[in-house]
């Protein structure tokens with residue numbers, strides 16, 4: 363089985379030591395760096411914006427996975443692309459929320475034109491079937507497995523059913539968009555998430571609250587490999 367892609371969320375990093383935490387991700391087996399942008403309107407919390415994304419990009423060696431939890435995301439797509447998501451050597455993804463887009467097709471076209479991969483995020487209550495007529499424009503679907511706005515929340519079990527439905531929707535349409543899960547991901551649920559069809563796992567608390575974040579990333583990525591046994595040599 364191909365290991366899932368792991369995207370540590372810097373929302374749970376130490377903002378006073380952001381460079382240190384980005385460099386930790388660079389050296390780890392993580393695949394992407396997840397950047398959670400919150401505006402205090404679409405979600406009841408404010409995280410950070412374009413200057414912090416630029417600062418992350420300055421030290422990052424891995425693609426940025428920029429999750430815009432903001433209203434009218436089309437106003438800021440070009441700025442986040444320039445801030446690092448569209449890096450020429452490691453192009454990343456810009457994700458907009460389905461619930462925040464009046465003209466989703468236009469917004470996804472705008473993201474494609476920046477050179478970034480396109481992503482659509484769905485809140486826990488939003489059915490995956492609503493994406494049926496947009497699959498040609500989508501490289502990645504992010505299913506929120508907590509209500510967006512805060513790290514450290516409990517995983518919503520209904521997400522497993524949504525992953526299976528989305529996997530079926532994509533297969534029936536012959537599409538290869540990646541399925542990304544965000545919120546409450548950890549060693550206790552990663553096996554069932556991957557078994558249900560998840561390709562990318564966002565992990566905030568389970569990485570940055572661990573005593574050894576590098577080891578936590580390794581454990582998430584290689585969750586299905588048994589630890590080597592100590593062999594006593596004669």
Ligand SMILES: O=C(CO)[C@@H](O)[C@H](O)COP(=O)(O)O
Nearest residue numbers: 510511513514545546566567
């Ligand atoms: O987008 C969000 C929250 O809105 C997530 O990316 C969280 O930051 C994930 O955090 P943990 O649940 O892993 O702590």
